[in-house]
Each structure stands twice: as C-alpha cells, then as structure tokens.
Amino acid sequence: MNKRVFYGAVLLQVVFLAGMIMFNYSVIWWGKEINLEIVPIDPHSLFSGEYVALSYKISELELDKVELITPSDTTDLNEYLRPNSKVYVQLRENGECWEATRVSKNRDDMGEGLFISGRALYYDSVIYDEFGYPVSEPKAHLRVTYGIESFYTEEREAMKYQNLGADRVRVRVAVDQFGRAKVIGLKVLPTAAVEE
Amino acid sequence: MTINRNKWLHQEIRDWESEGLVTAEQSELLVARYPLERGWSQYLFPVLGSILVGVGIILFFAANWQEMPVWSKLALILGALVISQHLGYRFRFASNQPWLGSGLLVLAGLIFGSAIFLIAQIYNINAYFPNGILFWGMGVLLMAAVTSEKPLLILGNLLLLVWVITDWSNSGQIIPWVAIILVFAATFPLAYRTRSAMAIFLSISLLTIVVAGSFSPDLICLTGLAGLALIGSAFFLRGQDNKEEYAGLYSLCGILLVMAVLYVLSFRGFYDIDQPGLAPYGLLVAALLIGCMLLARTLQNKEVRPQILAVGLLNAILFILVALSSSFLDVGLVMALVINIILFVVIIATIWQGSQGQNRVQVNLGLVFFYLLVLSRYFDFAFLYMERSLFFIIGGVLLIGLGIMLNRQQHKIVESWGGKYE
Numbered sequence: 001m002n003k004r005v006f007y008g009a010v011l012l013q014v015v016f017l018a019g020m021i022m023f024n025y026s027v028i029w030w031g032k033e034i035n036l037e038i039v040p041i042d043p044h045s046l047f048s049g050e051y052v053a054l055s056y057k058i059s060e061l062e063l064d065k066v067e068l069i070t071p072s073d074t075t076d077l078n079e080y081l082r083p084n085s086k087v088y089v090q091l092r093e094n095g096e097c098w099e100a101t102r103v104s105k106n107r108d109d110m111g112e113g114l115f116i117s118g119r120a121l122y123y124d125s126v127i128y129d130e131f132g133y134p135v136s137e138p139k140a141h142l143r144v145t146y147g148i149e150s151f152y153t154e155e156r157e158a159m160k161y162q163n164l165g166a167d168r169v170r171v172r173v174a175v176d177q178f179g180r181a182k183v184i185g186l187k188v189l190p191t192a193a194v195e196e
Numbered sequence: 197m198t199i200n201r202n203k204w205l206h207q208e209i210r211d212w213e214s215e216g217l218v219t220a221e222q223s224e225l226l227v228a229r230y231p232l233e234r235g236w237s238q239y240l241f242p243v244l245g246s247i248l249v250g251v252g253i254i255l256f257f258a259a260n261w262q263e264m265p266v267w268s269k270l271a272l273i274l275g276a277l278v279i280s281q282h283l284g285y286r287f288r289f290a291s292n293q294p295w296l297g298s299g300l301l302v303l304a305g306l307i308f309g310s311a312i313f314l315i316a317q318i319y320n321i322n323a324y325f326p327n328g329i330l331f332w333g334m335g336v337l338l339m340a341a342v343t344s345e346k347p348l349l350i351l352g353n354l355l356l357l358v359w360v361i362t363d364w365s366n367s368g369q370i371i372p373w374v375a376i377i378l379v380f381a382a383t384f385p386l387a388y389r390t391r392s393a394m395a396i397f398l399s400i401s402l403l404t405i406v407v408a409g410s411f412s413p414d415l416i417c418l419t420g421l422a423g424l425a426l427i428g429s430a431f432f433l434r435g436q437d438n439k440e441e442y443a444g445l446y447s448l449c450g451i452l453l454v455m456a457v458l459y460v461l462s463f464r465g466f467y468d469i470d471q472p473g474l475a476p477y478g479l480l481v482a483a484l485l486i487g488c489m490l491l492a493r494t495l496q497n498k499e500v501r502p503q504i505l506a507v508g509l510l511n512a513i514l515f516i517l518v519a520l521s522s523s524f525l526d527v528g529l530v531m532a533l534v535i536n537i538i539l540f541v542v543i544i545a546t547i548w549q550g551s552q553g554q555n556r557v558q559v560n561l562g563l564v565f566f567y568l569l570v571l572s573r574y575f576d577f578a579f580l581y582m583e584r585s586l587f588f589i590i591g592g593v594l595l596i597g598l599g600i601m602l603n604r605q606q607h608k609i610v611e612s613w614g615g616k617y618e
Contacts, residue, residue: 003285006285009342010277010278010281010339012338013277014278017274020315020321021315021319024315051317051320150321152317152320182320
C-alpha cells in the first residue's frame with residue numbers, strides 16, 4: 001500500500017468538499033442580496049433533516065408579462081425551450097421584492113442589469129392545477145428552476161414557515177454577476193406589513 | 197478456487213489421509229498449497245460497528261444542529277473524515293489489527309457521505325439527493341481503488357445502486373452512460389482486482405437496472421440491448437470453459453444479462469418505433485459475422501458445441517429482429533411473441549442446465565425470470581379483457597400459486613441432488 005497515493009486520495013476527497021464549500025460561498029460573498037416572493041411547502045429529506053421546498057413567483061414565467069427573446073428563425077417554442085435547457089432571467093426591483101422582466105437563452109440579452117440563471121422545466125400554453133385540470137385560459141408560460149428551491153431548517157421549523165403562509169415569507173437570495181444564486185435565509189414579514 | 201472450495205478440499209485431503217491415499221506429509225503439503233483465506237467473520241463486527249457509527253453521524257448532522265456555528269460543523273466533519281482515514285490506514289496497513297482498519301475505512305466512507313449532505317444543508321443546495329449519493333459513491337470507489345478494500349468496494353457499489361434507483365424514481369429517467377462508464381471503468385476492474393464476487397454481482401445488478409430503466413422504443417436503444425445480450429452471451433460462454441477460474445460467476449452474470457435484455461424486449465410496447473432508420477443492413481451484417489464467428493468456434497471446441505450453437509442462434513435472431521423492427525413497423529406483436537418464446541426457452545434451458553450442474557443459484561435465477569415472465573404477460577393481456585376486481589382476485593391467486601409451485605420445484609430439484617450439493 002503506497003502511503004502517498006492513499007493520502008493523495010484523501011486529499012482529493014477533502015479538496016472536493018472544500019470545492020463544494022467555496023463554490024457555494026463565493027456567490028454569497030460576491031453576490032447581490034435580493035428578496036424574492038415564494039410559496040413554501042414542507043417535504044422531508046431523509047439525509048438532510050427538514051427543509052422548506054421553495055417555489056418562487058419567478059419560477060412560473062407568464063410570457064405575456066415577461067419578455068421572451070428568441071432567435072428570429074425560432075418556430076417551435078416547445079423545442080426551443082425544451083426541458084433542462086439553460087435560461088437567463090432578467091430581474092427588476094419592484095418595491096421590496098424583485099420580479100422577472102425578460103427571459104432568454106442568451107446571456108448577452110440580459111444587458112447590464114441583474115439576472116439569474118436557471119433551467120427550463122417545461123414550456124406550456126396552459127397552466128394546470130395539482131389534479132391536472134387547466135386553471136386558466138391558454139396562456140404561454142415557462143416553468144424554470146434556479147437551484148435555490150430548498151432551504152434547510154431546524155427540526156419542526158419547516159412546518160412553521162408553511163403555516164405562516166407565502167404572503168408573510170420572503171427569501172433572501174444572493175445573486176452574483178454570472179447569474180448564480182444561493183439562498184441566504186428566510187425573512188418573516190410582520191402581519192401589518194402584509195395587510196398593507 | 198474460492199474460499200469455500202478450499203475448506204471443502206481440506207476436508208477431502210484429511211479423508212484421503214485417513215484412507216491412506218496420501219501420506220501425512222503429502223497431506224500437509226496439499227493443505228498448505230490451498231490455504232484458507234480469511235473469512236468475513238473477523239471483519240463483520242468492526243464493519244457493522246462502523247456502519248452504525250456512520251449512520252449516527254449522518255443522523256446527527258441531519259438534525260441540523262443550528263446552535264453550532266457553520267465553521268465548527270465543517271471543521272468537525274472534515275476533521276472526522278481525515279482522522280478516520282488516517283487511523284484506518286494505520287490499523288489496516290501499518291499494524292497487526294487490519295480488522296479495525298477495515299472498519300475505520302468504511303466509517304471514513306460514510307463520513308464522506310455525511311460531509312456532502314452537511315455542506316448541501318449549510319448552503320441550501322437543492323435537495324436533489326441522488327446527485328449527492330453519486331458523488332459519495334465516487335469518493336468511496338476512489339478509496340476502494342487506492343486500498344483494494346472489499347468492504348469499501350461493496351459500499352461504493354451499493355451507493356451507485358441507490359443512486360441509479362433514486363435518480364430513476366425521482367426524475368423518471370435514467371442517465372445510462374454515467375452508470376455504464378462507472379461500471380466498466382471502475383466497479384468491474386476493481387471487483388476483478390479484489391476478487392470480489394459480491395461486487396461483480398452488484399455491478400451486474402446495476403447494469404441490469406440501467407438496461408431495464410433506459411429502454412424506450414427507439415432503434416438506438418434496441419441496438420444497444422442487442423449488444424448487451426451479445427456481451428452477456430460472451431460472459432456465458434466464457435463461464436462454460438472449465439478452465440476458467442470464475443466460471444460460475446461468468447455464467448450467472450451472462451445468463452442474468454441475456455434474460456434481462458430478453459425480458460425488456462418481451463413487452464409489446466417496445467416495438468412502437470416511429471423512426472425507421474438505415475441500421476437494418478448494418479445489423480444484418482453484424483448478425484452474420486457473429487454467426488460465422490460462433491460457427492468457427494463450434495468446429496474447434498466440441499465440448500461446448502450445443503451452448504455455442506444456442507447462443508449463436510439466439511443472438512442471430514435478436515439482431516435480425518432488431519434489424520427488421522425499423523423496416524416493418526407493423527410486426528411488433530409478432531416480434532414480442534418471438535422474444536417471449538425465446539425467453540421461455542432460455543428460462544427452461546437455464547433451469548435445466550442449473551439442475552444438471554447442481555447449481556442452486558442458476559436454478560433460482562431461471563425460476564425468478566419464469567415468475568416475472570408469467571406475471572408480466574398476465575398484467576399485459578388480462579388487464580385488457582377482464583373485469584377489474586376479477587383481475588385482482590385471479591392475479592392474487594396466481595401469485596400465491598406460482599410462489600408455492602416455484603418453492604416446490606426448487607425443493608424437488610435440490611432434493612434430487614441428494615447430499616452431493618455443497
């Protein structure tokens with residue numbers, strides 16, 4: 001058994017873990033902090049304790065409100081926005097929260113403003129409820145995931161956030177210049193602030 | 197020879213000595229020539245203990261102990277990883293307590309996994325845990341490659357299995373190439389190097405799940421499946437060579453691969469291909485080449501001529517069917533029927549050969565596929581033509597009946613071997 005090879009392999013494991021830490025921490029260090037609106041639910045992860053599964057308002061992009069930029073020769077949006085394709089979503093501050101204004105597969109379309117990168121989940125012209133029934137008139141929309149859909153909490157705390165309701169919870173997210181995002185924390189609004 | 201056979205051989209040598217066939221000196225020399233390898237028993241408790249401690253660590257961090265500052269949590273988990281690896285190395289390779297070292301190396305493997313999930317937890321990395329399990333498995337396999345430790349290799353294989361299953365159930369699809377690359381680049385070579393039959397079996401199981409999970413009605417997939425059946429056939433034929441050290445393992449893995457491919461292809465829906473291509477001619481040429489090569493071997497090797505002919509025929513039919521499937525789209529039912537008949541014949545042949553060779557695992561493998569085949573066809577066809585409650589009642593009775601029948605058949609076959617079966 002070669003001692004150097006063994007400790008080299010252990011070092012590789014440590015470097016991998018340190019890489020995981022640095023990769024994620026760099027977004028929080030150098031990113032800009034913004035608030036996003038959400039709808040929390042409470043699943044349970046066997047390996048990571050409890051977490052709040054976060055679904056954002058910017059996760060469901062209604063394409064009559066958000067500008068979709070496509071190449072001029074695009075004919076089939078289902079194909080162009082096929083699942084798992086990378087998309088960039090431009091964000092604009094609106095009051096205390098940020099909202100989506102533009103979506104494109106090309107980063108250059110984002111201009112100078114803040115943007116967040118994500119993956120297209122699906123493109124559809126009808127929004128369905130949990131039972132599979134259409135809930136609205138046909139309306140083009142794009143479902144996007146940003147990799148910030150989980151927030152780990154102490155045991156039994158996830159349910160607390162769920163009970164508060166989406167109106168009273170904001171997510172503090174750091175977004176860096178490459179569009180990478182990390183959840184910093186959850187912010188609970190006072191009841192009065194919601195009523196306003 | 198394997199560990200159990202050496203134990204059996206020692207008993208035989210003692211009998212020869214008592215019967216005067218060999219002298220005491222010769223007996224000692226023979227026993228020394230086939231030493232008993234160290235068994236699992238001395239490793240069992242340290243490894244089990246390590247697993248318990250490792251699971252405890254995972255659960256401890258999973259409880260998300262918020263009072264603890266992030267950096268101290270990270271320092272603790274990284275420190276635990278490095279210390280357990282270091283102590284594992286010291287005890288396994290630089291002391292006379294290798295059993296303790298093995299346990300500590302397994303513990304380090306588990307701590308590496310808990311570190312991945314802890315970091316994911318701290319930085320709120322998306323809770324898609326199959327990816328974490330994949331990286332965990334890769335880290336464990338790295339250490340298995342470096343140390344050639346069987347428990348680590350088995351743990352790595354198990355993690356890859358869990359990864360494939362959880363990824364499949366969560367995303368609804370399988371990424372076959374990652375698993376196939378890992379199996380052929382890491383787990384198979386490592387299993388061969390460490391002579392671990394368990395690791396080989398887990399790798400084959402992983403491949404089988406990937407095959408079963410990746411199937412879709414397209415020509416590339418069909419071609420890939422036919423290729424896998426060919427690889428399985430090669431394994432099987434290698435296992436038929438009496439001089440082969442791992443004959444039994446090769447045979448069983450080959451049979452498992454071939455039957456899994458045939459089982460996947462036995463579904464009618466598999467042939468609803470809507471993208472005919474030009475592959476048929478290439479496939480026909482490939483089938484012809486395989487046929488010629490097998491024929492050439494048949495002439496040379498008379499002992500396994502029937503097996504070679506059977507395997508050649510099976511693969512030729514399979515390749516021709518795949519070739520035809522893209523040309524004649526409306527013959528799917530016929531193809532499924534042909535594959536079902538072939539699978540049935542292969543199952544019978546497997547059970548027959550297993551009973552002739554007194555190979556309990558091979559008999560069981562054949563019976564399991566028989567069970568699967570009967571149930572699958574029942575679910576395919578009966579559901580269409582039967583009132584639903586009746587469907588479930590008959591299904592239940594069929595399940596129980598098949599279970600009883602299989603048990604009886606298995607006992608009958610094994611009993612007929614008398615005391616000869618080891």
